[in-house]
Amino acid sequence: MERTNWWKNAVIYEIYSRSFQDSNGDGIGDLQGIIRRLDYLQKLGIDAIWLTPVYRSPQDDNGYDISDYQDIDPMFGSMEDMEELIREAGKRNIRVIMDLVLNHSSDEHPWFLEAKKSRTHPYHDYYVWRDGEEGTPPNEMRAAFGGSAWEWVPEVKQYYFHQFSVKQPDLNWENPALRQEIYRMIRWWMEKGVGGFRLDVIDQIAKEPDRRITANGPRLHEFIREMSRETFQKGDLVTVGEAWGADPGIARRFSSPDGSELSMVFQFGHMVLDQKPGGEKWDLAPLDFVQLKKVLGKWQKELYGSGWNSLFWNNHDLPRIVSRWGNDGIYREKSAKMLATVLYGMQGTPYIYQGEELGMTNASYEIWDYRDIELLNLYKERLEKGYPEEEVMRSIHAKGRDNARTPMQWSDGPQAGFTSGEPWIKVNPNYTTVNAEAALADPDSVFYYYQKLIALRKQYDIFRDGQYEAVLEDHGQIFAYIRRTAEHRLFVLANFSDSEAEYELPAELFEGTCLIGNDSHLRTNVLNPYQAMMYYR
């Protein structure tokens, strides 16, 4: 099949399946709920939806622990619902991207249920085992959700390796039989007509725990190229790999224009700039704004013509950007528009996370209102280490993943129109003013600003093709850059701060058309708080 690289002109919308729209009153989002909201998504103008996992799963990590890759968990609906969603989305020119979790399965997957019974079962080697003595793990490696990365199984007198929860045993990609099982499953989803795949922690599938290697192992690109050859390249798909460990060099391999691996990766270099050096995301520090501009600028320059960027501020693991680096008070909508302006002028495929187009914010709950395994384990672990509770709660309020997982806010009605029942996680109390109904009724809302940015990216080739040049890169408040093609120039100018920002720039940068802006009071050499605009000539 001809590969058209459609995703270079696309905007993709991430749906956190359990929090988007409930259709049967059980308080959990589902596939029929998503189908009901396709017209809203079509109005926004997006080209594809990325669904977080809806496969059969015990839900230890909200579906990132899969027990059947080829069946839909009844809590989300049926395979018929999935097929209807693919059909209905297709009628609206919206492709459906599935979330593939290939680094690990659930410990309730049939493969693991057999593997842990006997060392000689063919499925045993689908996982990563080490001999040892009970109580003495093979090494000191820790799991991302707390505790040792090794779990003892008495039946086989061995430890298995798990980089995430104990219910997420790592798959052994060294085993060709396992890889072929994975490729068969991917091709099965391709035959169902999906438009692509998001690949969970894909740089962690090549691991060597004995050498403490948990990402970017020596065989990683060999595995990716084999998978791409055996599956993705047989369709006209978008594939985006989550790669926390990627630098531009690695990303160039993953997103090589020759199509030998993936379309692009999610890189996170810009997402770790508000934590203490050498610390975790919970060890809060003010955003290093100049560094943010340098990191994003580096990715723009180093992948130009040799790879492809994803562009995102949010996802289901990250706090909401308007609270994190914008302003969720009086400047909520203006800063949300500013953040979008900065990102959407860049080269790459933008990803909107559900509710970002409404300027949805973080929610500071009491610990008992949270649901995420990562956050709850962090709370326990840090209290046990003697951290003051208010410090731990401050970290959780700033960086907890549940900030992004509170239900989508559709209206000011009960439970924000998300469910007619009791939601699985509390709705953010600000739904009474921050909701889709209010946004659709307000021509000046964040929603219509996103709608316009999406339309602009389709109208002007410079968004796809322009070369990036930083402007005022060392300015402490202003994010500015130029995109250039042979005939045109795009100039993006934004005040990333809540106070006025002075600048000196050549007047000619302001020539041409102002494509979009969030503040009509344009003054010379000074920007109002969170003021942002784009000029095209």
Ligand code: TEU
């Ligand atoms: O996330 C990978 C991952 O490393 C993040 O969870 C990260 O550890 C954390 O969010 C921020 O420090 C992927 C999925 O996106 C996540 O939801 C899953 O929990 C995880 O993999 C395991 O599948």
Ligand code: CA
């Ligand atoms: Ca439901």
